[in-house]
Each structure stands twice: as C-alpha cells, then as structure tokens.
Amino acid sequence: MRILVTGAAGFIGATTAELMLSRGHDVVALDNLVAGRRENVPGGATFVEGDCGDMALVSSLGDFDACVHFAGLIEPRVSMEQPERFFENNVASSLRLLEVLIQRGVGRFVFSSSCAVYGDQLEMPITEDRPINPLSPYGQSKRMVEEAMTWLSRLGRIRTASLRYFNAAGGTLAHPERHDPETHLIPLALDVAAGRRDYLEIYGTDYPTPDGTCIRDYIHVSDLAEAHLLAIEALAEHGELTLNLGSAVGSSNRQVVDAVRHVTGMDLDVRYVAPRPGDPASAIASNDKAREVLHWQPRHSELEKIVADAWAARSAWSKDRA
Numbered sequence: 001m002r003i004l005v006t007g008a009a010g011f012i013g014a015t016t017a018e019l020m021l022s023r024g025h026d027v028v029a030l031d032n033l034v035a036g037r038r039e040n041v042p043g044g045a046t047f048v049e050g051d052c053g054d055m056a057l058v059s060s061l062g063d064f065d066a067c068v069h070f071a072g073l074i075e076p077r078v079s080m081e082q083p084e085r086f087f088e089n090n091v092a093s094s095l096r097l098l099e100v101l102i103q104r105g106v107g108r109f110v111f112s113s114s115c116a117v118y119g120d121q122l123e124m125p126i127t128e129d130r131p132i133n134p135l136s137p138y139g140q141s142k143r144m145v146e147e148a149m150t151w152l153s154r155l156g157r158i159r160t161a162s163l164r165y166f167n168a169a170g171g172t173l174a175h176p177e178r179h180d181p182e183t184h185l186i187p188l189a190l191d192v193a194a195g196r197r198d199y200l201e202i203y204g205t206d207y208p209t210p211d212g213t214c215i216r217d218y219i220h221v222s223d224l225a226e227a228h229l230l231a232i233e234a235l236a237e238h239g240e241l242t243l244n245l246g247s248a249v250g251s252s253n254r255q256v257v258d259a260v261r262h263v264t265g266m267d268l269d270v271r272y273v274a275p276r277p278g279d280p281a282s283a284i285a286s287n288d289k290a291r292e293v294l295h296w297q298p299r300h301s302e303l304e305k306i307v308a309d310a311w312a313a314r315s316a317w318s319k320d321r322a
C-alpha cells in the first residue's frame, strides 16, 4: 500500500512508519517539525516537510490507500494555556486533512486519539463505551476530530479508525522516546538514572490507589505500531472503529520508579510533591475490543520490558551522539 503518515518525525509516527516500510509499504512521511526531528524519519520513507492542514500540499502528494494521522500537539497542560493553538493545530488541520483525503478518494483513515477523551473515570478498566469527558482542550481536540470522523464514515466518505492510546512508552533502538519538553514519567526517570537530571518529581501520594500514587497503563510503542497496521487492514471490513490501545495493566508511579531502579541499577533521587489538579488517580484500558476486532495482542508491554527497551534505546541514542 501507499500510506501517508503525518507526524512521522515524532515518537510513535516514526516507529510505525519504520514497521510499515519493513512490511513492504510505501510511506510518505509528512511533518512540519514543530516537535519532531528530521533524523527520526526512517530512511526508506519519502519525507515532506509541511503542515498536515496544508490542503494544496497534501493534494500534491498524489494518491494513497490510507492515511495514518499522528500529527498533533500532545501536551494537555500546555493546551490549558494555549487552547486556540490546540484547536487550530489538532482540530482545524485534521479537518482540512480529511477534506483533501476525501477529495482524493483515500479510503482509510487511522487517527491517534487518546485516553484523554475519557477524563477522570472511577471504574477500571475503561471500556470504549464509557461517557466521554475530556478535562483539557487537548482531550477535547481529540474528541472533536473523532466526532467528525464518525459522521464522515457514517456518510460513506471515508472509513475511519480512532485509536485511543493510553500511555505510549518503551522505544526501539532506532526511535527512543524523546519529547521536548519531556513530561512523560519513564523518560524523565531514565534521565535521572543517566545523570541528565538531578531528581524526579512524583505528584501526589494520597490517591485512592494501593500505594497512594497515580496508576497508568503503559503500552509499548512497538505494540502500538503493530495495531496501526492491523487497523488499516481491519478497515477493509469495517466502516468505523473506535478502539482503546493499552496493555490493560495498571502501574503505579512508585512501581515505575522501582522498575527504573531495577533495570538501570541506579538509585534515583525521587521527590514526592503535591498532586497536580486534573490528574486522574487511575487510567487503565480495557483492550478486549482491540484484541477481538484487530486480532491484536500486546507482546512487549510488560513494565520491565518497556523500561528495559526505553533504556536501551536511550543509551544507543546517547552513544551515537557522544
């Protein structure tokens, strides 16, 4: 297939583009490099620097069998300060992208949605039919695109899959997890282990969880990448899909710190500080639907494996730049 991958210079997009190439697909990698890095784009892909909402540019790229749309701003906290930017970049650009894909007759669209659409849920695990209640413009931006996708697929314009990722993590030797600024727990903890940061802050110790710290569901980026290929295939049969992608296992912040200590052999200076408003106590996916519909199963998402792969990817990357 010829596949348009937006956001392919970012963490999940680059990893997925690499897998697509290894399976013999042609990949056009579109990224405006607002957060991604040119060097992340896998060698075999055709790289186009530009905005996914630039209709003339996207139209000029030719025909595609499918588009996988990773491009987006990703930081919920930043979205509380710059909501307009998130609605423009994540919603308006996505709608323009969809419009031009439909004009060009592209049949399948796979979208990076997020567990942020669920907000703070009391009952775990979270199934796809739970009430939607985003707590930030970021989560809302994902929901707005999902809603447009639902109508477009129902009206027969394009087949769509909304993949609601929980916490993407891990990494491959080619693609370590690196965001700028970094806000994700595992890379931050590894930075401390590597001596690049002095200490790690953990927000809150009084949550209603067994050890008092927040619980999250970490899903290895390689498992995510595989699910995208399966979702493209599944759209041959389905007009519209909405699927959680998570490991279905919750790990507390303390468990992550322990795993990082164990994997790296380093002690970490951990500072337990006040909770942040808006952080849900727990977010654990039910992944039953993705398993059933995609015949997918997470193979790399055990916490120690995620941390070990993230550490190996990070170490290889640092060595390259030494």
Ligand SMILES: NC(=O)c1ccc[n+]([C@@H]2O[C@H](COP(=O)([O-])OP(=O)(O)OC[C@H]3O[C@@H](n4cnc5c(N)ncnc54)[C@H](O)[C@@H]3O)[C@@H](O)[C@H]2O)c1
Pocket (backbone or CB within 6 Å): 006, 007, 008, 009, 010, 011, 012, 013, 030, 031, 032, 033, 034, 035, 036, 037, 050, 051, 052, 053, 069, 070, 071, 072, 073, 074, 089, 093, 112, 113, 114, 115, 164, 165, 166, 167, 168, 169, 178, 179
């Ligand atoms: N990382 C996670 O845990 C997580 C969880 C849920 C959902 N997601 C979603 O997955 C997607 C990928 O996340 P990531 O962690 O790889 O982030 P990332 O920042 O590494 O990658 C996003 C990429 O999109 C590009 N981009 C942003 N806006 C663009 C635009 N308008 N046009 C073209 N390129 C643009 C950036 O330059 C970057 O390369 C995002 O949509 C994010 O919201 C990520």
